[in-house]
Amino acid sequence: MSLNHADQYQKVGTFVVDDPVSAMNVILGWQPRYVRAFNVNNLASYEYFSGMSAGTSLDNGNHADTQWSVNAAGSISLYAGRASGSTITGTVAVTAGSATVTGTSTNFIGELVVGDKIMVNGETRVVAAIATTTSLTTETTFDAAASAVSCYDMSGKGPGFTLGTDICDTAADVVRWLALR
Numbered sequence: 001m002s003l004n005h006a007d008q009y010q011k012v013g014t015f016v017v018d019d020p021v022s023a024m025n026v027i028l029g030w031q032p033r034y035v036r037a038f039n040v041n042n043l044a045s046y047e048y049f050s051g052m053s054a055g056t057s058l059d060n061g062n063h064a065d066t067q068w069s070v071n072a073a074g075s076i077s078l079y080a081g082r083a084s085g086s087t088i089t090g091t092v093a094v095t096a097g098s099a100t101v102t103g104t105s106t107n108f109i110g111e112l113v114v115g116d117k118i119m120v121n122g123e124t125r126v127v128a129a130i131a132t133t134t135s136l137t138t139e140t141t142f143d144a145a146a147s148a149v150s151c152y153d154m155s156g157k158g159p160g161f162t163l164g165t166d167i168c169d170t171a172a173d174v175v176r177w178l179a180l181r
Contacts, residue, residue, distance in 0.1 A: 009181040017173040022107040022133045024168055024175075028160040031078050032179035035161050040174040046167055048076035075164045084156035085119075088112065090134075092151040094120050094142040101151065103134040110162075112136065117154035121146035124154060 011028055033050035090106035101108075101120060108130045112118065116127045118138070125138035161179060168175060 010179065012176070012178045014174060014176045017168040017171055017175060018109050018132055022110050022168075023165055024163045025079050025110045025157070026160045026163065026177065026179070027079070027081075027113070027157050028179055029158040030181050031080075031159045032161055032181050034180040035076050035177065037076060037163055037167050037175055037177040039167055039169070040176060041170065042173070044167070046075050046163075048161070075166050077162050077164070079157075079160045079162045081159040082111075082153060082157045084154055086153055086156070087150045088118075088153050090151075091148045092120055093147040093149075094123075094145060096143060096145045097141050099125075099128070099138045099141045101136045101138065103136075103151070104148070106151070107133050108136045109133050111157075112153060115155075119152040119154050121149050 009028075009030055009032075013026065015024065017024075032048075035046075035048040037046045038044075039046075088106065088108075088111045091104050092106065093102045093104070094100070101118070109132065112127055112130060114127050114129060117124055118127060119125075120142065121144060123142055123144070125140055125142070127136055128139045129137045131137070163175065163177065
């Protein structure tokens with residue numbers, strides 16, 4: 001038996017939780033068959049295998065536990081991606097002459113990345129920095145003010161997976177993850 005390495009993908013990453021109320025989308029460009037996430041701060045480990053129900057994973061309370069349990073509280077699920085021009089979660093406000101976008105019920109960290117193009121009130125801008133789930137900065141300022149309007153992701157997103165709020169449960173937690181296809 002031989003393995004076709006052209007079909008094998010793996011990615012690893014680490015991030016620091018900014019907002020424990022929001023889930024984190026991890027964009028891979030493909031949907032994984034296996035994901036393992038490890039919260040360094042509380043030592044909890046989570047695993048997802050292809051075929052498990054969405055939002056379900058195996059977890060253990062800390063690295064010393066030998067017993068795993070099924071967690072159906074929204075821990076790991078597949079993320080199908082999003083087409084270019086799709087609305088992101090929540091609404092936003094911008095001020096004329098400012099490059100700051102302020103969100104209400106948004107998840108900028110989980111839904112956008114630096115370099116993405118967004119459209120607010122008909123104005124397309126490039127994301128320069130994402131400070132929090134509700135605040136980002138664009139490369140150029142906005143021409144007109146707008147309040148409580150939709151924000152559109154003009155870049156779109158490839159598939160990947162979502163780490164739920166039980167994994168990303170405390171601000172400043174460090175989460176390491178591994179995804180295999």
